Amino acid sequence: MPAERFVRALREAGWATLVVAGLSFPIIAYRAEPDFNNLLALQPRWPLFWQFCAAAFLLRFLLAFWSGDETKAKAPREKNWPKLPWLGPLALVFLTIYPLAVVALLGPQAALKWVDTYGVQILIYVLLGWGLNITVGLAGLLDLGYAAFYAVGAYAYALLAPATGLGFWALLPVCGLLAAFWGFCIGFPILRLRGDYLAIVTLAFAEIVRIVLINWDVVTHGEAGLFGFPGLNFFGLPFIPGPRGFAAHFGLPFQGIQKQIFLYYLVLVLALLANLVSLRLRRLPLGRAWEALREDEIACRALGLDTRNIKLTAFALGAFFAGIAGCLFALRQGFVSPSAFTFSESALILAIVVLGGGGSQLGVAVAAVFLVGASELLRELTFLKSVFGENFDPAQYRMLLVGLAMVAMMNFRPRGLVSTRAPTIKLGATS
Amino acid sequence: MNWLDDPILRVDHLTMRFGGLLAVNDVSFAAGRGDITALIGPNGAGKTTLFNCLTGFYQPTAGRIAFSSEKLDAEKIETLTRSARKHDGETFLLERMADHEIVRKARLARTFQNIRLFQGMSALENLMIAQDEALSRAAGLSFIGLLGLPSWRRAEQAAVDRAVAWLDRIGLKKRADDPAGSLPYGDQRRLEIARAMCTKPALLCLDEPAAGLNAAESHGLAELLRGIRDQGETSILLIEHDMSVVMRISDHVVVLDYGQKIADGSPREVREDPAVIAAYLGVEEQEEAVEEAVLSGGGA
Ligand SMILES: Nc1ncnc2c1ncn2[C@@H]1O[C@H](COP(=O)(O)OP(=O)(O)OP(=O)(O)O)[C@@H](O)[C@H]1O
Ligand SMILES: [Mg+2]
Numbered sequence: 001m002p003a004e005r006f007v008r009a010l011r012e013a014g015w016a017t018l019v020v021a022g023l024s025f026p027i028i029a030y031r032a033e034p035d036f037n038n039l040l041a042l043q044p045r046w047p048l049f050w051q052f053c054a055a056a057f058l059l060r061f062l063l064a065f066w067s068g069d070e071t072k073a074k075a076p077r078e079k080n081w082p083k084l085p086w087l088g089p090l091a092l093v094f095l096t097i098y099p100l101a102v103v104a105l106l107g108p109q110a111a112l113k114w115v116d117t118y119g120v121q122i123l124i125y126v127l128l129g130w131g132l133n134i135t136v137g138l139a140g141l142l143d144l145g146y147a148a149f150y151a152v153g154a155y156a157y158a159l160l161a162p163a164t165g166l167g168f169w170a171l172l173p174v175c176g177l178l179a180a181f182w183g184f185c186i187g188f189p190i191l192r193l194r195g196d197y198l199a200i201v202t203l204a205f206a207e208i209v210r211i212v213l214i215n216w217d218v219v220t221h222g223e224a225g226l227f228g229f230p231g232l233n234f235f236g237l238p239f240i241p242g243p244r245g246f247a248a249h250f251g252l253p254f255q256g257i258q259k260q261i262f263l264y265y266l267v268l269v270l271a272l273l274a275n276l277v278s279l280r281l282r283r284l285p286l287g288r289a290w291e292a293l294r295e296d297e298i299a300c301r302a303l304g305l306d307t308r309n310i311k312l313t314a315f316a317l318g319a320f321f322a323g324i325a326g327c328l329f330a331l332r333q334g335f336v337s338p339s340a341f342t343f344s345e346s347a348l349i350l351a352i353v354v355l356g357g358g359g360s361q362l363g364v365a366v367a368a369v370f371l372v373g374a375s376e377l378l379r380e381l382t383f384l385k386s387v388f389g390e391n392f393d394p395a396q397y398r399m400l401l402v403g404l405a406m407v408a409m410m411n412f413r414p415r416g417l418v419s420t421r422a423p424t425i426k427l428g429a430t431s
Numbered sequence: 432m433n434w435l436d437d438p439i440l441r442v443d444h445l446t447m448r449f450g451g452l453l454a455v456n457d458v459s460f461a462a463g464r465g466d467i468t469a470l471i472g473p474n475g476a477g478k479t480t481l482f483n484c485l486t487g488f489y490q491p492t493a494g495r496i497a498f499s500s501e502k503l504d505a506e507k508i509e510t511l512t513r514s515a516r517k518h519d520g521e522t523f524l525l526e527r528m529a530d531h532e533i534v535r536k537a538r539l540a541r542t543f544q545n546i547r548l549f550q551g552m553s554a555l556e557n558l559m560i561a562q563d564e565a566l567s568r569a570a571g572l573s574f575i576g577l578l579g580l581p582s583w584r585r586a587e588q589a590a591v592d593r594a595v596a597w598l599d600r601i602g603l604k605k606r607a608d609d610p611a612g613s614l615p616y617g618d619q620r621r622l623e624i625a626r627a628m629c630t631k632p633a634l635l636c637l638d639e640p641a642a643g644l645n646a647a648e649s650h651g652l653a654e655l656l657r658g659i660r661d662q663g664e665t666s667i668l669l670i671e672h673d674m675s676v677v678m679r680i681s682d683h684v685v686v687l688d689y690g691q692k693i694a695d696g697s698p699r700e701v702r703e704d705p706a707v708i709a710a711y712l713g714v715e716e717q718e719e720a721v722e723e724a725v726l727s728g729g730g731a
Binding site for chain 1: 486488530531533534535540541542543547548549550551552553555556559560561563564566567570573576577579591595604607608610626627630
């Protein structure tokens with residue numbers, strides 16, 4: 001038996017190595033670099049290539065050898081999470097005290113990063129994930145261009161705030177509505193498309209938006225982007241030092257972090273509101289129609305549902321959330337440029353939804369914390385420089401993390417972190 | 432002879448062509464109000480295609496489909512045909528209407544040859560989606576529903592009651608919260624019929640509801656359909672291969688073969704029609720089974 005197993009492992013390792021060699025030949029064996037004349041020169045890197053092949057062979061061989069005779073695919077056994085009714089309230093309490101606790105523990109200077117990057121940024125992604133969850137998770141319309149609506153929201157704020165003089169309270173819904181309007185517009189031409197075709201068109205739409213933002217110089221200032229627009233204020237009190245600022249009004253010492261803490265709570269409240277709306281909509285005819293559309297469009301039509309309206313509302317509401325998130329993004333950065341709204345942004349948000357297990361609010365939130373939080377944590381791993389050399393930038397490997405998370409998910413929870421679907425109405429509860 | 436005196440549906444010269452294939456070829460028939468009308472014919476005869484034309488899933492190549500849940504008046508149909516309108520509020524020309532309009536306005540509901548339930552959603556949810564019309568109105572563009580106003584809650588409760596009544600009737604009340612896809616096959620068939628009934632149709636179109644059911648289950652199904660007819664609010668148009676079911680419950684039988692109507696009449700007349708016997712005998716693999724079914728159906 002061991003001999004047979006050895007041969008089989010050898011064979012599998014051979015195949016795996018061939019695949020790795022084929023894939024890495026064009027990217028690893030040669031590196032294209034511009035020389036002095038700005039022409040591309042090919043730099044051979046054969047040792048690296050052989051290292052890759054050897055690593056693939058060895059790993060695959062060990063894996064095949066030790067995993068025994070299980071050549072047949074096992075049906076993945078997904079265990080349901082235990083029901084944890086206290087999880088929601090606990091998370092809420094944690095989120096509420098989080099920024100204050102961090103400031104108390106680390107002091108206002110060191111806490112800035114924890115409130116801003118790990119707090120505000122992740123919450124914005126949670127909001128984006130919940131928005132896209134409506135289009136993709138509930139209605140089942142694969143949208144690869146979600147960042148376009150995010151961009152519309154951000155640019156709407158950056159352009160309208162100086163032009164109209166309105167504050168962000170007034171502009172927040174405007175940003176959402178503008179993005180929803182675009183969601184509606186993109187919804188129309190693709191009503192008849194399904195699946196892959198729909199995904200491709202949304203992808204193209206997002207590229208169009210980005211390219212318009214780059215090239216419409218007079219309005220958007222191209223790649224340079226927009227900055228210097230009015231920032232956040234506390235019900236009319238700006239976050240500035242001096243007698244007219246927020247700190248002076250409340251008799252507090254001025255600290256830069258006050259603005260971030262206010263933004264944190266603003267995003268938190270909006271995200272919770274979005275969550276509440278999503279959860280309630282799911283129990284209304286509209287939300288049920290979205291899920292029915294995902295399950296079977298033809299059956300929907302046979303029951304008299306107007307699938308056109310269902311698709312349009314799913315696109316528009318998902319886009320509305322993205323517009324709000326875009327506005328918050330502009331407030332957080334104080335600067336918007338097209339480079340923030342590339343395809344990888346759409347892909348990241350989609351990854352959050354897929355990893356979370358389409359249709360589940362909690363799963364999406366956890367996935368956002370994991371994917372965004374972990375990729376930020378990568379930046380912190382500066383000690384890796386001592387291993388891989390000074391030129392190593394761990395943040396560059398962000399997407400690798402997304403990929404690893406996806407592979408792990410396919411193996412262990414192929415339908416996402418939270419894959420069980422709770423019925424929107426239960427007989428036990430109503431009768 | 433309800434289908435001549437008081438039809439609910441009248442199909443005139445309906446033709447559906449797919450490229451070179453005439454799936455439905457110049458078919459005319461009527462279905463009586465309060466009747467169970469059976470549409471039978473060998474495989475590939477064009478029965479499902481005819482259904483798809485009736486329910487707006489296909490745009491027929493030619494022909495007219497007139498429908499009225501109140502009273503089908505020949506003169507009104509003519510007036511409507513000459514105008515460009517789809518309906519006059521009472522009489523509907525289905526070939527001019529979109530699928531969801533046919534369900535909502537004309538009140539026609541259908542099931543599918545291969546069951547199309549919302550598999551991942553619970554049995555109760557399936558029946559709630561079918562009542563979308565009333566619920567959407569009560570939810571007022573979702574705003575009233577989001578606020579949870581009493582008018583919405585009342586409407587929701589009414590919908591749940593209706594759904595539960597149907598679940599009870601088909602014996603699935605215990606499994607109301609289970610995903611529809613996890614139910615046994617026979618239960619899924621009945622749930623699909625209940626779901627269609629929740630749209631409050633005037634005409635219920637069933638595409639082979641007894642397919643894949645065992646003898647006891649098809650007996651139960653026949654009782655269910657008879658019960659629906661006897662309530663008097665819904666007429667039934669039924670495609671069926673199971674002759675024992677057809678002969679037992681139908682008031683009127685229309686036979687299609689190669690897209691054309693070859694017989695039309697009471698079950699007794701159709702059973703003795705030489706053209707029908709020839710059509711069925713022509714299909715070799717079905718030959719004996721059908722002959723037997725026809726004969727035993729006659730005894731029942
Ligand atoms: N969308 C379509 N495109 C092309 N041909 C079609 C289409 N739908 C049906 N047909 C053809 O039309 C003919 C009638 O098909 P239909 O499904 O209506 O038969 P049927 O009477 O329902 O048969 P069965 O008893 O097997 O369900 C068949 O030859 C079929 O191949
Ligand atoms: Mg058929």
